[in-house]
Amino acid sequence: MANQLSQLDQVFAALADPTRRAIVMRLCAGEASVGELADPFDMALPSLMKHIQVLETSGLVQSEKSGRVRTCRLGPDALVGAEYWFQQQRAIWEARLDRFEAYVMKLKREKERAAAKRPSRTTKRKGSE
Amino acid sequence: MANQLSQLDQVFAALADPTRRAIVMRLCAGEASVGELADPFDMALPSLMKHIQVLETSGLVQSEKSGRVRTCRLGPDALVGAEYWFQQQRAIWEARLDRFEAYVMKLKREKERAAAKRPSRTTKRKGSE
DNA sequence: TAATTGGTTAGCCATGAAGCTAACTATAGA
DNA sequence: TCTATAGTTAGCTTCATGGCTAACCAATTA
Numbered sequence: 001m002a003n004q005l006s007q008l009d010q011v012f013a014a015l016a017d018p019t020r021r022a023i024v025m026r027l028c029a030g031e032a033s034v035g036e037l038a039d040p041f042d043m044a045l046p047s048l049m050k051h052i053q054v055l056e057t058s059g060l061v062q063s064e065k066s067g068r069v070r071t072c073r074l075g076p077d078a079l080v081g082a083e084y085w086f087q088q089q090r091a092i093w094e095a096r097l098d099r100f101e102a103y104v105m106k107l108k109r110e111k112e113r114a115a116a117k118r119p120s121r122t123t124k125r126k127g128s129e
Numbered sequence: 130m131a132n133q134l135s136q137l138d139q140v141f142a143a144l145a146d147p148t149r150r151a152i153v154m155r156l157c158a159g160e161a162s163v164g165e166l167a168d169p170f171d172m173a174l175p176s177l178m179k180h181i182q183v184l185e186t187s188g189l190v191q192s193e194k195s196g197r198v199r200t201c202r203l204g205p206d207a208l209v210g211a212e213y214w215f216q217q218q219r220a221i222w223e224a225r226l227d228r229f230e231a232y233v234m235k236l237k238r239e240k241e242r243a244a245a246k247r248p249s250r251t252t253k254r255k256g257s258e
Numbered sequence: 259t260a261a262t263t264g265g266t267t268a269g270c271c272a273t274g275a276a277g278c279t280a281a282c283t284a285t286a287g288a
Numbered sequence: 289t290c291t292a293t294a295g296t297t298a299g300c301t302t303c304a305t306g307g308c309t310a311a312c313c314a315a316t317t318a
Binding site for chain 3 (some may be wrong): 019054069
């Protein structure tokens, strides 16, 4: 029943909210209690708690309670998975651009060769730019 | 009224859906028509169109119609913004780890120095901080 | 011109997300 | 022990999202 979202789904969904991104950014600078995290936001505590829970189920954040204060920190491989996805895509994208460039170069070479083969043509040639 | 979401919000939200990620991945390999994009999915066309629209308003995808076929391609700086965000966070995170390591090293040095200074002591001292 | 193809618009529905208040639990401090 | 602090749970509202069908253009093709 538990809707089985992929890790990546959850991470991106978590980061789609500015409040949650702010929390992550805050935690990049070091761990913090729920209260400290809530402080900069004009938002009821339970609302903020929900954000923290979202971050936690996505794996971006971990927390542990000691006494009455819960301390939050970034999950160990928090951002790695998502960042990896980008790198993958960029790699494919760039490979494609390379191939495209190669293709354009090939076209150009062929065109030049063709032009060399028939050096004189009665009407205007457009090709020689 | 147009809810003013930040670019980053929209990009991450767009990428939070597996269908949309698949579309982006497909477009990394080259442009495609709406029909070609829809093909691998078991989903009604209008539903898929909505996904494309989401991708388009996020800036991840661009499209243009010629005749009756609409061709989609990745937006020029599509993934850059989001990837940049990750790099930023990682930079802060790593700086913090460096600082933390430096701190631990400092503690260690101080401890050694202190140990050197009082080679023998009967009971535990609390006061020396 | 008629039929097909490729996409689009409109409108419906179910679910989930983001916020709130109010009331509650449990620890820490006076 | 009393009180204040820190967080939690429950339950409500509102709006956004993701999916559908049905009907509708507008280019192509026969």
